[in-house]
Amino acid sequence: SCVHPDRPEPLDLHLGMFLPTLLNQATPEQMERFFTPAWNLRIIGTYAQTEMGHGTHLRGLETTATFDPSTQEFVLHSPTISSIKWWPGGLGKTSNHAIVLAQLHTQGRCHGLHAFIVPIRDMDTHVPLPGVVVGDIGPKFGFSEVDNGFLKLEHVRIPLDNMLMKFAKVEPDGTYVKPPSAKLTYGMVFIRSMIVGQSALALAKSCTIAIRYSAVRHQSELRPGEPEPQILNYQTQQHKLFPVLAAAYAFTFVGQYMKDTYRRISGDIHAGDYSQLPELHALSAGLKAFTTWAANAAIEVCRMSCGGHGYSRSSALPDIYVEFTPTCTYEGENTVMMLQTASRYLVKSYRQASVGQRLQGSVSYLSEAAAQRLRPRPVSGGAAPLSTQDLLSLVHLYQRRAASLVELAAKSIQQELQRGRSQEEAWNHSSIDLVRASDAHCHFVVVKLFVDKLEQVDDAAVKAVLSTLALLYALKGLADNSGDFLQAGLLTVPQATRVSARIKELLEELRPDAVALVDAFDLNDRKLNSVLGRYDGNVYEHLYEWARQSPLNATEVHESFHKYLKPLRSRL
Ligand SMILES: CCCCC/C=C\C/C=C\C/C=C\CC/C=C/C(=O)SCCNC(=O)CCNC(=O)[C@H](O)C(C)(C)COP(=O)(O)OP(=O)(O)OC[C@H]1O[C@@H](n2cnc3c(N)ncnc32)[C@H](O)[C@@H]1OP(=O)(O)O
Numbered sequence: 085s086c087v088h089p090d091r092p093e094p095l096d097l098h099l100g101m102f103l104p105t106l107l108n109q110a111t112p113e114q115m116e117r118f119f120t121p122a123w124n125l126r127i128i129g130t131y132a133q134t135e136m137g138h139g140t141h142l143r144g145l146e147t148t149a150t151f152d153p154s155t156q157e158f159v160l161h162s163p164t165i166s167s168i169k170w171w172p173g174g175l176g177k178t179s180n181h182a183i184v185l186a187q188l189h190t191q192g193r194c195h196g197l198h199a200f201i202v203p204i205r206d207m208d209t210h211v212p213l214p215g216v217v218v219g220d221i222g223p224k225f226g227f228s229e230v231d232n233g234f235l236k237l238e239h240v241r242i243p244l245d246n247m248l249m250k251f252a253k254v255e256p257d258g259t260y261v262k263p264p265s266a267k268l269t270y271g272m273v274f275i276r277s278m279i280v281g282q283s284a285l286a287l288a289k290s291c292t293i294a295i296r297y298s299a300v301r302h303q304s305e306l307r308p309g310e311p312e313p314q315i316l317n318y319q320t321q322q323h324k325l326f327p328v329l330a331a332a333y334a335f336t337f338v339g340q341y342m343k344d345t346y347r348r349i350s351g352d353i354h355a356g357d358y359s360q361l362p363e364l365h366a367l368s369a370g371l372k373a374f375t376t377w378a379a380n381a382a383i384e385v386c387r388m389s390c391g392g393h394g395y396s397r398s399s400a401l402p403d404i405y406v407e408f409t410p411t412c413t414y415e416g417e418n419t420v421m422m423l424q425t426a427s428r429y430l431v432k433s434y435r436q437a438s439v440g441q442r443l444q445g446s447v448s449y450l451s452e453a454a455a456q457r458l459r460p461r462p463v464s465g466g467a468a469p470l471s472t473q474d475l476l477s478l479v480h481l482y483q484r485r486a487a488s489l490v491e492l493a494a495k496s497i498q499q500e501l502q503r504g505r506s507q508e509e510a511w512n513h514s515s516i517d518l519v520r521a522s523d524a525h526c527h528f529v530v531v532k533l534f535v536d537k538l539e540q541v542d543d544a545a546v547k548a549v550l551s552t553l554a555l556l557y558a559l560k561g562l563a564d565n566s567g568d569f570l571q572a573g574l575l576t577v578p579q580a581t582r583v584s585a586r587i588k589e590l591l592e593e594l595r596p597d598a599v600a601l602v603d604a605f606d607l608n609d610r611k612l613n614s615v616l617g618r619y620d621g622n623v624y625e626h627l628y629e630w631a632r633q634s635p636l637n638a639t640e641v642h643e644s645f646h647k648y649l650k651p652l653r654s655r656l
């Protein structure tokens with residue numbers, strides 16, 4: 085199709101959120117009524133949660149859904165300018181339905197945010213329905229293919245059965261029936277879990293383009309009198325790109341793990357077991373933030389490593405960046421997600437471990453750390469010996485760094501409370517530490533999953549090169565965050581020096597396999613859509629061909645000469 089497989093599209097929300105939300109929150113009758121026509125694109129929907137005045141603070145959303153028992157309807161209304169739904173993808177011009185998140189009012193009481201299916205355009209004429217004011221929010225940083233829209237509802241009536249009632253319900257007399265767990269109506273866990281894999285894909289594409297281009301680009305002089313070398317032979321170029329390559333592999337494994345974990349736990353939830361929902365929320369929120377922040381920065385490293393041609397849209401890197409960067413904001417703004425993981429999971433787990441509770445899942449190390457704190461500390465107190473070759477010891481180092489930063493954040497809250505601050509103020513005055521703790525926890529999870537994955541690799545040669553990548557990923561993270569490790573007494577200055585030396589050795593070791601490692605992502609030219617990243621490496625001819633196709637070159641003398649330059653000359 086003319087649509088590029090990876091470009092944002094107006095139907096992304098329909099496929100990525102409207103359908104999954106029906107699957108997760110619709111009753112069987114609602115599935116029949118809505119899912120089937122939505123699957124056949126008769127109904128095209130979006131997910132309208134964010135408002136002009138609120139995106140993060142869900143409890144602050146103002147759109148109301150008031151039940152009218154006399155007509156068995158909900159009245160959907162946007163009471164203020166700030167309550168206008170703002171940003172939903174595909175809302176402006178594409179969708180004819182929206183899942184609207186609104187504060188449910190029935191029998192004079194507010195029961196918080198619930199999901200309602202609201203028809204917004206006539207199914208045949210596509211004209212907005214009565215009481216519906218809808219349109220596009222205007223040009224954005226990118227996503228120009230998507231009509232992110234606004235939606236103002238003026239006392240729009242929908243049937244009682246348009247409230248998604250798999251969990252919470254409203255009876256015909258207006259009685260509200262609580263969901264088995266209030267957390268089930270939050271949603272977003274699915275898409276956050278999927279975004280981790282999107283981070284991996286964005287990294288794989290970017291480093292494929294940059295490393296292939298670095299293998300065909302010759303520039304400057306390494307040894308006097310010799311031909312210009314491939315820029316991939318410069319240590320600085322390797323230091324830019326090989327850690328990105330390692331992260332692309334790491335995030336690919338984490339993305340797979342996140343998808344499998346989502347599938348497993350959502351299966352349990354559908355079976356009525358909600359016990360793992362906190363772990364799934366914390367993991368998806370944290371890893372979504374961790375991987376998108378890392379990938380966002382790495383795409384720019386790849387673009388800049390391609391010099392001027394990286395800035396050309398023929399490289400595809402500007403488009404990859406523009407389309408990826410909003411992942412740090414949507415589906416949960418990253419800072420807020422990191423705070424969720426820390427405040428709602430890590431600190432809570434730390435406190436449970438501190439009273440001897442045995443923890444499971446990704447925080448089980450906090451129990452080990454709590455037990456460690458009760459044992460007498462070794463006199464030396466110094467950092468343990470550091471192996472720059474042993475992956476398991478590096479995993480343990482990341483685990484101890486995470487435990488140390490979670491403890492630091494928990495203690496900061498305690499100190500703030502002892503200074504007489506309120507709970508909320510104590511948490512806010514510790515939020516930098518909380519974000520650091522989440523970051524360290526996620527970093528440990530990524531390193532651990534990478535090393536765990538190696539145990540599943542049978543081919544010795546593949547295992548060897550993946551182990552080198554895992555070492556580079558772990559040591560580069562250690563070097564980049566050496567302050568944390570030094571502060572926690574997990575690293576000494578001589579050891580930090582050894583780490584830097586080892587990183588240089590690993591860059592040299594990876595050089596011969598770098599192109600093969602990006603080829604292994606198997607991203608064909610159509611998917612990459614990049615002149616610099618072409619599989620055949622025939623960059624210059626295709627760059628010239630690409631430029632020749634530029635609309636500006638349709639005529640030898642552009643109309644601007646006659647319209648502006650010539651008249652300007654005559655006036656000078
Ligand atoms: C074919 C498939 C294709 C997939 C391909 C992937 C991508 C392409 C497709 C689509 C993407 C394209 C474009 C993107 C479109 C973007 C859409 C959006 O951005 S939708 C809007 C996103 N908005 C948010 O995420 C809002 C963020 N804010 C919040 O989540 C809440 O405000 C916050 C921060 C959680 C605070 O809420 P609050 O009510 O104050 O909660 P508390 O912090 O007090 O916590 C209460 C308890 O609830 C637990 N909790 C919170 N959230 C969740 C959750 N999501 N799930 C489960 N549990 C949750 C929390 O841990 C607390 O529990 P305890 O009481 O501590 O036990």
Ligand SMILES: Cc1cc2nc3c(=O)[nH]c(=O)nc-3n(C[C@H](O)[C@H](O)[C@H](O)COP(=O)(O)OP(=O)(O)OC[C@H]3O[C@@H](n4cnc5c(N)ncnc54)[C@H](O)[C@@H]3O)c2cc1C
Pocket residue numbers: 097131132133134137138139140141170171172173227232410413414415416417419420423
């Ligand atoms: C391209 C794109 C597509 C989108 N698509 C959709 C969609 O389809 N449907 C939909 O409903 N929404 C959509 N959104 C909206 C998106 O979900 C929100 O922008 C996002 O949730 C962030 O909320 P906000 O914009 O209100 O930012 P804010 O929350 O106002 O964030 C601004 C700053 O405040 C900080 N902040 C906020 N709260 C806290 C806190 N508690 N503690 C510390 N710092 C805090 C943040 O860290 C950030 O630095 C989309 C957004 C974009 C950019």
